[in-house]
Amino acid sequence: MEIEWVSAVGITDCVYRACETFQGSLEESLLEDRFLRACRRESVDRTPVWFMRQAGRYQPEYRKIRERYSLMEICRHPEVAAEVTMLPVTQLGVDAAILFSDIMVPVHEAGVDVEIKPNIGPVIDRPIRDQAGVERLRPLVPEEDVPYVIETVNILKDELKVPLIGFAGGPFTLASYLVEGRPTRKFHEVKRMMFATPDVWYALMERLCQIVIPFLKAQVKAGAAAIQLFDSWAGCLSPADYQEFVLPYSKKIFESVDSLEVPKIHFGVGTGELLVHLRDAGADVVGVDWVVPLDEAWRRVGYETAVQGNLEPNLVLGPLDRLLERTREIMDRAEGRRGHIFNLGHGVLPETNVDTLRRVVDTVHEYTYEGART
Numbered sequence: 151m152e153i154e155w156v157s158a159v160g161i162t163d164c165v166y167r168a169c170e171t172f173q174g175s176l177e178e179s180l181l182e183d184r185f186l187r188a189c190r191r192e193s194v195d196r197t198p199v200w201f202m203r204q205a206g207r208y209q210p211e212y213r214k215i216r217e218r219y220s221l222m223e224i225c226r227h228p229e230v231a232a233e234v235t236m237l238p239v240t241q242l243g244v245d246a247a248i249l250f251s252d253i254m255v256p257v258h259e260a261g262v263d264v265e266i267k268p269n270i271g272p273v274i275d276r277p278i279r280d281q282a283g284v285e286r287l288r289p290l291v292p293e294e295d296v297p298y299v300i301e302t303v304n305i306l307k308d309e310l311k312v313p314l315i316g317f318a319g320g321p322f323t324l325a326s327y328l329v330e331g332r333p334t335r336k337f338h339e340v341k342r343m344m345f346a347t348p349d350v351w352y353a354l355m356e357r358l359c360q361i362v363i364p365f366l367k368a369q370v371k372a373g374a375a376a377i378q379l380f381d382s383w384a385g386c387l388s389p390a391d392y393q394e395f396v397l398p399y400s401k402k403i404f405e406s407v408d409s410l411e412v413p414k415i416h417f418g419v420g421t422g423e424l425l426v427h428l429r430d431a432g433a434d435v436v437g438v439d440w441v442v443p444l445d446e447a448w449r450r451v452g453y454e455t456a457v458q459g460n461l462e463p464n465l466v467l468g469p470l471d472r473l474l475e476r477t478r479e480i481m482d483r484a485e486g487r488r489g490h491i492f493n494l495g496h497g498v499l500p501e502t503n504v505d506t507l508r509r510v511v512d513t514v515h516e517y518t519y520e521g522a523r524t
């Protein structure tokens with residue numbers, strides 16, 4: 151480790167703090183903005199950090215709320231959804247909030263009965279397997295179909311002191327649940343549709359765009375300051391198949407929200423070989439899982455694009471010294487380049503300890519490289 155680069159224990163930090171006192175409101179807006187600034191590859195006062203699935207079962211307060219409300223009920227009660235969204239912001243000190251919802255919420259409201267089963271995930275009674283199945287999905291009209299999401303964002307816009315990330319599921323991931331009918335690790339049925347009945351597949355992709363695009367637009371119009379497309383399971387596809395069957399639709403989604411001028415984040419697990427394609431879909435920030443080292447991932451994506459990641463989520467369950475060492479190692483691999491947003495390589499696990507996660511946030515903030523600030 152090259153300690154002279156690091157401001158965590160150095161005099162620069164004291165000087166910086168002193169400047170903060172003098173510059174008051176300017177620094178305040180910088181602080182609030184550090185996540186958005188990093189998305190745009192601008193200098194930051196501290197490396198921003200947030201966690202995918204940062205609101206959820208690892209939080210005692212969330213579990214308590216879940217005793218009274220199902221997941222869908224939380225989403226449909228804007229006051230509750232807003233409270234859950236804000237929980238990790240105060241608890242962990244993260245630099246961005248992510249709207250509390252689920253990738254299946256818009257497809258559920260667009261006509262497919264989805265049940266989110268505890269310890270399983272989204273389950274659909276009649277999976278989509280043919281053209282008639284695709285036609286059960288309607289294009290989404292956000293004001294009518296998901297008014298509660300708009301209302302939640304409206305509340306959060308006034309309450310939050312950090313930017314709000316709106317999100318949607320990516321086309322392959324949404325299709326995987328709709329076609330398989332439940333979480334899968336094999337993706338047999340969804341790939342069968344892709345290869346055996348491409349017409350049905352393309353119709354499904356077009357329809358999903360008609361759901362995802364208005365959903366993202368509505369979140370931004372209501373106040374979301376950035377968006378993330380979770381194509382969590384796209385990594386099970388070869389680059390060629392991703393390019394042929396999915397990329398045109400992810401591109402269409404990103405293009406359609408381009409004029410709204412908010413940063414666009416694109417993420418999937420196991421996407422080491424797809425990183426350039428996630429970028430080419432139109433992302434400003436590419437999410438990196440924990441498998442590809444961050445420096446190698448950034449080299450692949452190119453330094454003109456920001457990156458987000460990439461701590462192995464299971465490390466949070468192990469000894470603290472290893473966890474914090476690996477946290478600092480990721481920062482070392484980012485080398486203080488502009489445009490790194492610290493995150494896990496995938497979602498927070500339910501067994502995670504809140505205080506341990508908070509230590510990661512503090513470590514990232516303290517260990518920020520001088521280079522990221524200038």
Ligand code: 1CP
Nearest residue numbers: 202203204205206221250251252253270271333380382497
């Ligand atoms: O009842 C519960 O509390 C169950 C757990 C849970 C939670 C907290 C589910 C079921 N969804 C959610 C909320 C959720 N889902 C959020 C908001 C929380 C936050 O991030 O702070 C978000 C962003 C999602 C997105 C989501 N849902 C994704 C993409 C991110 C990822 O983890 O890859 C995916 C794939 C889903 C599907 C889903 N919903 C729920 C589960 C357990 C799953 C995954 C199922 C599987 O393994 O395939």
